Amino acid sequence: MARFATFALGLVLVYVCATNLAARAADEKIDVTGTWEAEIEIAGNQGTPTFVLKQDGEKLTGKYKGQFGEKDIKGTVKGKEIEFSFEIQDDAKATYTGTIDKDTMKGKANYADQASGEWKAKKAAAK
DSSP: OHHHHHHHHHHHHHHHHHHHHHHHHHHTOOOOOEEEEEEEEETTEEEOOEEEEEEETTEEEEEEEETTEEEEEEEEEETTEEEEEEEEETTEEEEEEEEEETTEEEEEEEETTTEEEEEEEEEOOOO
16 A cells, blocks of 8 residues: 555656646747847848847748848747748848747858858847
8 A cells, every 4th residue: 555655646746747847838938029139240240130020839920120121031930949031132031040048049140142140139128
């Protein structure tokens, strides 16, 4: 009987731990919807574009505002990984890939296979 009680207590502890982990994962759900102020450096040139993003599940849409004017963004968010792109001119895209950590993101950018660099962004405070 003591073995059964120990086994049952073990099962309860496993259940509680699993439930807590699931709740914590739900609390850490990533949503990048909002305005992001970015810094990018490509081939010694620096820029400060703004991304206005809207996330719907894994689908990402929005606007780029910067040196190339205002462009539509399309991309994905999968876990803490983000990838999005926008057209900089006919048949030429800028692609950003990176990781998300709460209200910051960072990664690599590739401009039409002609130039690449590093970027980082911080979510702007809601107004």
